[in-house]
Amino acid sequence: MKNIRLFYKKTGNAKYVSHLDTVRFMSRLLRRAGLPVWYTEGFNPHLYITFALPLSLGMKSEYEIADIRLTDDNYPCECICELLNQNSTPDYCFFSAAEPEKKLTELTFARFVVSFQDEGSFYGALESFMAQKEILVEKRTKKGDIKLINAAEDIIDYEVKKDQNTQLHITLPAGNNKNVNPDLIIKKFLGKTECFYEINRVLLLDSDKKPLK
Amino acid sequence: MDNNLFEKMLSRVQKPGRYCGGEINSVIKDKSKPLIRFAFCFPDTYEIGMSHLGIKILYSIFNEREDIWCERVFAPWGDMEEEMRKANVPLFALESHDSIKDFDFIGFTLQYELSYTNILYMLDLTGVPLKSADRGDNSPIVVAGGPCTANAEPLADFIDIFFLGEGEKVDLEVIDLYKKCKTEGKTKKEFLCEAAQIEGVYVPSLYDISYNDDGTVKDIKALSGAPEKIVKRIETDMDEAHYPEKFIVPSVEIVHDRAVEEIFRGCIRGCRFCQAGYIYRPVREKSPEVINRQARSLIKTTGYDEISLSSLSTSDYTRLEELVTGMLSWCEKERVSLSLPSLRIDNFSKELLEKVSSVRKSGLTFAPEAGTQRLRDVINKNITEEEIMRSCATAFRGGYTAVKLYFMMGLPTETDEDIIGIAELSGRIVDLYYSLPERQKGKAVSVTISVANFVPKPFTPFEFEPQISREEMLRRQALLKENIKSRKITFNYHENRTSFLEGVFARGDRHLCAVIEAAYKLGCKFDGWDECFSLEKWLEAFDKCGIDPKFYTARHREYTETMPWDHMDYAVDKNFLIRENKLAHKETTTPNCREKCAGCGANRFKVGVCYEKH
Ligand code: SF4
Numbered sequence: 129m130k131n132i133r134l135f136y137k138k139t140g141n142a143k144y145v146s147h148l149d150t151v152r153f154m155s156r157l158l159r160r161a162g163l164p165v166w167y168t169e170g171f172n173p174h175l176y177i178t179f180a181l182p183l184s185l186g187m188k189s190e191y192e193i194a195d196i197r198l199t200d201d202n203y204p205c206e207c208i209c210e211l212l213n214q215n216s217t218p219d220y221c222f223f224s225a226a227e228p229e230k231k232l233t234e235l236t237f238a239r240f241v242v243s244f245q246d247e248g249s250f251y252g253a254l255e256s257f258m259a260q261k262e263i264l265v266e267k268r269t270k271k272g273d274i275k276l277i278n279a280a281e282d283i284i285d286y287e288v289k290k291d292q293n294t295q296l297h298i299t300l301p302a303g304n305n306k307n308v309n310p311d312l313i314i315k316k317f318l319g320k321t322e323c324f325y326e327i328n329r330v331l332l333l334d335s336d337k338k339p340l341k
Numbered sequence: 342m343d344n345n346l347f348e349k350m351l352s353r354v355q356k357p358g359r360y361c362g363g364e365i366n367s368v369i370k371d372k373s374k375p376l377i378r379f380a381f382c383f384p385d386t387y388e389i390g391m392s393h394l395g396i397k398i399l400y401s402i403f404n405e406r407e408d409i410w411c412e413r414v415f416a417p418w419g420d421m422e423e424e425m426r427k428a429n430v431p432l433f434a435l436e437s438h439d440s441i442k443d444f445d446f447i448g449f450t451l452q453y454e455l456s457y458t459n460i461l462y463m464l465d466l467t468g469v470p471l472k473s474a475d476r477g478d479n480s481p482i483v484v485a486g487g488p489c490t491a492n493a494e495p496l497a498d499f500i501d502i503f504f505l506g507e508g509e510k511v512d513l514e515v516i517d518l519y520k521k522c523k524t525e526g527k528t529k530k531e532f533l534c535e536a537a538q539i540e541g542v543y544v545p546s547l548y549d550i551s552y553n554d555d556g557t558v559k560d561i562k563a564l565s566g567a568p569e570k571i572v573k574r575i576e577t578d579m580d581e582a583h584y585p586e587k588f589i590v591p592s593v594e595i596v597h598d599r600a601v602e603e604i605f606r607g608c609i610r611g612c613r614f615c616q617a618g619y620i621y622r623p624v625r626e627k628s629p630e631v632i633n634r635q636a637r638s639l640i641k642t643t644g645y646d647e648i649s650l651s652s653l654s655t656s657d658y659t660r661l662e663e664l665v666t667g668m669l670s671w672c673e674k675e676r677v678s679l680s681l682p683s684l685r686i687d688n689f690s691k692e693l694l695e696k697v698s699s700v701r702k703s704g705l706t707f708a709p710e711a712g713t714q715r716l717r718d719v720i721n722k723n724i725t726e727e728e729i730m731r732s733c734a735t736a737f738r739g740g741y742t743a744v745k746l747y748f749m750m751g752l753p754t755e756t757d758e759d760i761i762g763i764a765e766l767s768g769r770i771v772d773l774y775y776s777l778p779e780r781q782k783g784k785a786v787s788v789t790i791s792v793a794n795f796v797p798k799p800f801t802p803f804e805f806e807p808q809i810s811r812e813e814m815l816r817r818q819a820l821l822k823e824n825i826k827s828r829k830i831t832f833n834y835h836e837n838r839t840s841f842l843e844g845v846f847a848r849g850d851r852h853l854c855a856v857i858e859a860a861y862k863l864g865c866k867f868d869g870w871d872e873c874f875s876l877e878k879w880l881e882a883f884d885k886c887g888i889d890p891k892f893y894t895a896r897h898r899e900y901t902e903t904m905p906w907d908h909m910d911y912a913v914d915k916n917f918l919i920r921e922n923k924l925a926h927k928e929t930t931t932p933n934c935r936e937k938c939a940g941c942g943a944n945r946f947k948v949g950v951c952y953e954k955h
Contacts (some may be wrong), residue, residue, distance in 0.1 A: 141361035144351060145592045149358065152598075156365075156590060156644030167676060175646075175676075186352060215644075217363055245345075324349050 129166055130198045132208065133341070135224040139188045142219035147182035153220065154194060160215040163208065166197035180232050180332055180340065181302055184309060189329040193340065195232060229341040230334055237284055237333040238302035240310045243295050245324045250294040257317050258286055258296070265312040279316070282308045284337075302332065342430060342438045350424040358593035359387035360421060362413075362435030365590040366642065368400075369436055370410040377516055379403055379411040380434050380441035380481070382449045384459035385869065387415040391589070392597035394651060395450055395487065399508055401585035409516060412436040413589075416459045416867070417466070425466065432466040442468050445519065447481045448512075449500070451489035454846035455839055455869035457496060460485075461861040464499065471858060473501045473546055478529045482519065486512070490543070491620050492799040492906035495846050495853035497545035501533060504541055505909060506573025506620075507606070509583055511541040537567040541574035548908060550851055556892055558850060558903040570910040573620070577948045579605065579627040584635050587642040599647040599680075600639040604632055604664070608653040609934035609950055611941075612710070613721045613925050614749065616798035617653055620911045622941060623949035624657075624934060629664040636668065640677055648672070649680040657935075659953075705736050708747040711755075712762025718928045719754050721921075726766065733770055738779045743787045744770055750817055751795040751809040753925065760817050763790060764824035771829045791833045792821070794840035798847050799906045800913055802921035808844040808894040838876045839868065844894040850905035853893075855886045914942035 138150070145153065155175045158165050167173045180193035208225035216222070244250050257263070263280040284299040300308040310327055318325075332340045351357035370376060381400060383390030390396060396413070403411035412434035417425060425431070431440040441447055447467065449460050461471055464483070470476050473483065485493065486504035493503050504511050515536055522532040537544040547567035551559040563569050576582040588600060607624035608617065636648055648668075650658075658664065665681070672679050707729055710722045717724065733744060748763050767788050774786035794814055797803045809817075818834055825832055846853065860882035867873035883890050898904070900919045907915075917940060924931060931939050934950045944951035 141358070141363045141592070144357040144361055146358070149593050152594065153590075153592060155646070159644035159646065160365075160642070173676070186357075215365075217365060219363060324345075324352065326348075 130201050130203065131228055132196050132198055132205065132225055133228040134194045134196065134208070134212070134222060136192050136194070136212075136220055136222040137188075137190045138183060138192050138220055139190070140217075140219040142217070143183075143186055143188040146185050147179070150183075151177065151179070157212060157216055157220070158196065161211045163196075163211065164198050164200040164203060166199050178232065180235050181238070181307075183329060184311065184327075187311075187327045187329055191329065191331045191339070193232070193332060195228060226341070232340075233304065234334045235303040235332055235340050236301065236305075236335040237299050237337060238329055239297070239299045239331040239333065241295055241297050241328045241330050242310060242314055243326050243328070244293055246294050248290050248292060248294055250323070251288065251290045254294055254296060254317060255288045258283075258288060263313060263316060265316050267308075267312060279308060279313050282306070283313075299333070299337075342433055342440075346428055346430070347438065350421070350428060350430070353424055354420045355418070356387075356593065359415065360417065360435070361592070362438070364592050365644075366587040367413075367436055367589050368404040368410070370404075372410075372437065372439075375408070376410045377408055377446070377520065378439075378441075378444040379409055379446045379448060379516070380414050380444045381411050382414045382416075382441075382447060382460075382463055384416055384449055384451075384456040384463060385867070386418060387591075387593070388595045390415045391591050391595040393450070393452065394601050394603065395508075397585050397588050397601075398583065399512065400589070401587070402509060402513070402583050405583075406513070408520075410436075412441075414441060414463070416463055418867075422466065431468045432463055440467070441481070444481045446516070447483045449483070449485040449487075451485050451487035451493065451496070453869060454489060454495075454843045455874075457846060457857050458861045458865045458868055460496065460499065461857060462866040465861070472498050474498070476501075476529075480529075482529070482532075484512075484515070488616065488620060491616065491909060491911060492848065492904075493543070493545070494550075494851050494905045495849040495857060497851045498854035498858075500545065501529075502536055503543040503545065504574070505543055505571055506541055506911070507575050509574075509576055511539060511574045514539050515542060534565045534567070537565070540572055543571040543909070550905070556852075558905050558907070561903065561908045563908070570908055572910045573912060575946055575948075576606070576625070577946065579625045580631045582627075586635075586638045588639060588645075590643045590645070597649070598645075599649055600636065600643055600645040601649050601651045602632055602636040602639065603627065603651045604655070604658050605652045607949065609657055610654060610723065611721055611921075611931055611933060611939065613719070613802040613921060614710070614752065614795055614798075616801050619800045619913045619941075621653070622911075622913060622943035623946060623951050625949040626659060629660050629667055632664060633667050633671075637671065640675060646676055647678045647680065649682060651682075655681045705733065705741055705743065706745040706747065707732070709766065710747065710749050711752060711759060712748065712764070712766055713759045715928055716752060716755060716759045716762070718930050719925050720749075720752055721925070721930050723930060723933065726769075729766075730769070730773060733773055734777065737774050737777050737781075737786075740781050742774075742781055742784045743789070745789045745791065746770075748790060748792045749795045750792050750821075751814055753803055753806045754928075755817075757817075757820060760821050761824045763792070763821055764826070764830075767825070767830045768827055771827045786829050787831065788827075788829055789831045789833060792818070794835075794837045796840050796844045796847055799904065799909075800911050800918070802918050802925055804848065804904065804918065805898045805900065805902075805922055807897050808841075810891075810895065811838065811841055814840075839874055841890070841894065842868065842876075842879060845890045846893075848905070849893050852886075852888055856882050856888055859885050912941075912943045912945060917941045 166176050168176050176197050178195050183189050205225050209222040212222045262278050264276050265279045266274050267277050269275050286298040289295045334340045403409045414434050433440050464471050469480050482501050484502040485500045486508045490503045533544045536542050537547050547564045549562040553559045605626040607621040609624050612618050711717045767790050770788050797806045860879050863878045865878050
């Protein structure tokens with residue numbers, strides 16, 4: 129048995145596919161591709177697949193990770209991406225398949241790029257907003273009640289950029305221990321202002337801030 | 342549509358995945374080529390429409406043709422409607438995101454009466470006139486098919502062409518004629534007149550209906566050379582009939598999210614309340630070899646890990662044991678679970694039963710439909726209490742503890758005794774459980790009874806019968822509730838204000854077109870959804886149009902009455918229906934097609950069960 133880590137982009141319409149539906153999509157994709165995937169044992173066996181971190185509905189991503197196991201130790205990794213892409217839609221595009229270097233639990237940070245459709249008008253305001261020492265946002269705890277947290281303390285790094293539109297590049301804690309959704313910060317920034325924006329999760333990082341592999 | 346705008350709309354609605362398209366196995370074609378554009382509309386949500394087998398078959402047939410591009414359209418939920426209206430975005434097709442206003446055809450599938458307002462809703466969102474007469478030569482041709490075409494009169498004003506029976510061939514014949522008429526520069530009217538000559542095509546505008554003073558139909562006159570009777574179409578050889586090699590695999594979860602393999606059409610049973618049992622006659626089976634081949638292809642192309650066999654009554658498939666054994670041999674290897682819905686377990690081997698997942702998962706279900714043998718004889722439901730008890734005993738001994746029973750209420754000749762009979766039968770099943778020493782120790786039995794309201798349908802022996810009123814229905818429900826003594830029995834019922842409306846439309850006439858339009862204008866849509874249905878608005882619509890809905894439901898119809906659907910020919914003779922109705926009142930059953938032909942008339946197709954050797 130061999131562990132394989134799949135790296136893929138989830139873009140286009142797939143951003144409207146929930147995590148649960150993504151799990152279903154991937155299982156069916158693996159079956160269509162005919163990979164010798166490993167099934168769990170026991171009373172209700174199912175295809176083994178585990179994801180680094182669910183992606184919120186509406187976000188796209190350029191660096192998604194899912195781990196599977198192959199029953200054939202000699203199965204060549206090089207063929208996997210092509211095989212999967214042939215059986216996938218362009219919205220889920222695989223760019224690497226390799227044996228994992230680190231555990232999924234070493235996921236510590238995630239980097240996002242938020243693009244506003246503002247024609248650049250937010251640039252100044254966003255810069256001063258981000259420079260604040262305190263950005264209080266409402267966060268839902270695991271128990272379901274709402275807590276006020278200071279998101280400014282959680283921001284690992286950020287940069288406000290502008291081409292035609294304003295963009296926020298931001299790195300936040302991610303994973304099981306601590307996870308901050310950039311949407312909380314954006315919502316706080318926008319307040320009642322209506323503006324369409326898109327969040328792209330561009331990287332998942334380990335504790336050394338290196339791409340998780 | 343502008344992609345930016347599209348994304349903005351999606352970012353504001355719930356379940357945006359419904360409106361995206363781009364799923365595995367959906368079909369994209371090159372628009373720069375000349376194509377007949379066909380919008381296949383399902384007048385309900387994505388999750389419901391995508392679960393429907395008919396749309397998958399026709400989608401595949403159309404798109405296999407190089408000159409046709411068939412795309413899917415579902416009814417947008419209210420939040421999306423709001424966004425679309427705000428942004429001035431007309432109804433669009435999932436594949437191309439193009440507005441369907443400029444398509445050649447808009448096709449609806451009519452699965453249930455409660456979707457009628459959604460047809461108007463979808464036409465309205467498209468931006469075409471609702472009425473056929475108001476749509477000119479440049480508007481799309483609006484067609485419809487599906488079981489409700491058995492009596493589509495309440496939609497006669499809105500639809501240009503109805504297809505009767507099975508659509509596989511007739512749809513393409515009409516499209517070919519359309520292409521020909523287009524190159525010849527013919528008008529819509531000329532095209533419709535020619536289309537009416539194709540077997541299975543009903544052009545409602547070519548029929549003139551006159552009425553008696555009491556509101557019943559006086560006469561139905563065919564105009565412009567249209568046929569007096571429109572005969573339904575059927576596939577004569579199921580092994581040769583087109584079946585999709587691929588299903589679209591939805592990206593968001595739908596109601597029936599699995600592969601489906603059709604094993605036969607029609608039903609031998611002839612339960613007198615069941616329209617499907619009559620309008621799909623005669624029974625035609627696919628061979629196990631073909632089923633296996635098609636099923637494997639579906640599993641391969643979809644990646645589904647579940648396949649379900651589809652028919653009106655799985656147990657009546659003649660080579661079931663052979664089929665299931667064959668399927669299990671590859672399903673197990675490929676980790677596919679096989680479900681056999683509506684299975685009778687009496688004559689099925691126990692080992693096989695255990696391997697079949699549907700039974701494993703959902704426990705035992707029976708549909709006695711009526712509480713007493715007398716009433717079961719009236720409705721020709723050939724299941725005896727002894728059979729139910731025997732099957733339950735086997736199952737209880739095998740470790741089962743839950744039984745589901747399905748009944749109907751409001752059946753012709755039904756008395757309080759029959760209602761109480763439902764409670765008593767359920768009670769006896771509970772007693773049976775506790776009388777068995779081999780039952781699962783320490784576990785309680787649970788008997789769930791679900792009761793649906795009976796709605797008389799055209800082309801059944803009960804098309805002459807009155808439907809009971811809502812008040813009477815409530816009284817009978819209360820009576821049943823009172824008579825359930827054991828706490829092991831759960832009684833599920835729906836207040837079911839919708840069955841009244843269903844009854845009106847099932848046997849309605851063209852006067853109801855105005856009511857549907859009025860109801861839609863009052864805001865009725867998604868009537869099949871509890872949270873959307875408003876009986877008050879419907880009653881207001883009837884009132885506005887000066888129509889008493891009870892005329893359609895509460896009345897007993899004479900055998901001699903001209904029915905609004907009398908120009909439809911579903912190959913079951915009216916005399917046969919009358920004969921069956923009389924037998925019902927004599928509490929006499931009719932053997933099924935395999936025991937003895939009842940002479941319904943469907944043998945004129947010269948295929949299927951009527952010509953099997955028994
Ligand atoms: S003609 Fe006879 S065998 Fe054929 S469908 Fe009718 S009743 Fe059944």
